[in-house]
Amino acid sequence: MIKIAWHPLFAHPLPEGHRFPMLKYELIPEQLLHEGTIEQHNLFEPEMVEEEIILLTHQKEYWLQLRDLTLPAREQRRIGFPLTQQLVERELRITQGTIDGAKFAIQNGIAFNVAGGTHHSGSNWGEGFCLLNDQAVAANYLINSKIAKSILIIDLDVHQGNGTAEIFTQEPRVFTFSMHGDKNFPFRKEISDLDVPLHDGLADDAYLDILSTNLKIAFENAQPDFVFYLSGVDVLATDKLGKLSLSKLACKERDRMVLSACKERNLPVQVSMGGGYSTDIKDIVDAHCNTYRLAFDLFS
Template sequence: MVKIAWHPSYAHPLPEGHRFPMVKYELIPEQLLHEGIITESNLFAPEPLAEDVVLLSHQKGYWDQLKDLTLPAKEQRRIGFPLNSQLVEREVRIARGTIDGALYAMQYGIAFNVAGGTHHAGSNWGEGFCLLNDQAIAANYLLNNGLARRILIIDLDVHQGNGTAEIFYNEDRVFTFSMHGDKNFPFRKEVSDLDIALEDGISDEVFLEKLSKALPMLLAHNPDFVFYLSGVDVLESDKLGKLALSKAGCKERDRMVLQFCKDNQLPVQVSMGGGYSPNIKDIVDAHCNTFKIGLDIFE
């Protein structure tokens, strides 16, 4: 059975005056349940993550400042909102959900996290609404516990996975692949194992052609597990994305990645990443398509 991490804290509202489309974290599971794509048995609620697991990926000084709520104001501004205990709890539950999802993926081929994809968090910083890097934490958990030998991270959010690249810069067992907008945040990029920078306004056809050429190259790393970040901020409707993919193009992107994993017998954990279209329905529809494609391929 395909498992999906979700917890009420995912939709925790930000402090007054800070706007962010948190509502999607409630609407995605509701939509999947309403359409009969999943049942309640597919959903699981992750517990908070243990500190020793956080410290496999993040420096202790940074983590202490998060949990003690002593992160300097300048660093909080870099994240994008004021720090509070509920936001820290939200992040540790998201990270635990991605770890649990990875373990479920080893059983069932694929698993999802309704949230996650917090790829801007580096070893000692938070940035771009990301406090802790869920897929980096989960990858290090698998490696540290001997559950995977070589890991591939496929990041197709419109923004470069700079935190992920930094965390694994000197880790040969993890191959980081980021395909992202060249002239988009973060404006200071890190170096992934493979970066494909995209021009503004790129179409479905060009995006998918570049992806189809890149995917076979990734097998040279000989991965035995995949983390996929499936941000839908690549949509033409996205107010922050600057690319021009249609919903159909975004859906085909997911099909290509997940079929690649299935064909090569690679278990895959999927985190949702970003989505900032003005119409929340566009965001939810595109994210739900990711679940539908995954279920079609793996069930």
């Protein structure tokens, strides 16, 4: 059974001015339930990740400042909103949802987190609405627990996974692949194992050709026994922050290429949803729901 991490906190704790893009975390499961793609038993509510697991990835001083709400104002501005206890709890549940999802993926082939994809958080910083790096924490958990020996992180959000790259810069057991807008946030890039910068306005065919080539390179170099996939839909032409020109159909084909590559290689994959900032919330939700629809076709 395909399992999906979701919690009411994923959608509701953000301050005024940030609530619109968070609506998707409520609307995605509602749409999937409404159309019959999933049933209630596919959803699970994660607990909060334990401190000792966080500290496999994030530096202690940074974590304690998050936990105790003492992060300096300048660092809170870098994240994009003021810290609250509810926001920290939200991040703890997102992160545990990705860890649990990784375990479910090993059982069932694939699992999802309705939120997650917090790839701008580095070992000792938060940035771009990201406090803890859910997939990095989960990858370190799998490695430390000897559940996985070699991990590939495929990051196709339009923004570089700079925090993920920094966290694993000295870790040969985790291969980081980021395909992202060259002139987009973050403006100071880190170095992934495989970075593929894209020019503004890149459209469907060119994007998919580049992805096809580099997916093969990533799998060949990583030789993974587990995959994390960050499936941000801010690559869409309708996205306010993306700067690329992909159609919804091409975004769906992108997901098909990644998920099929995992399925063909018999590799478990955990999927976190990442960004999406189109003006019409329907475009965001439908593009994300396509990822689930594909997964249920391929893995059920």
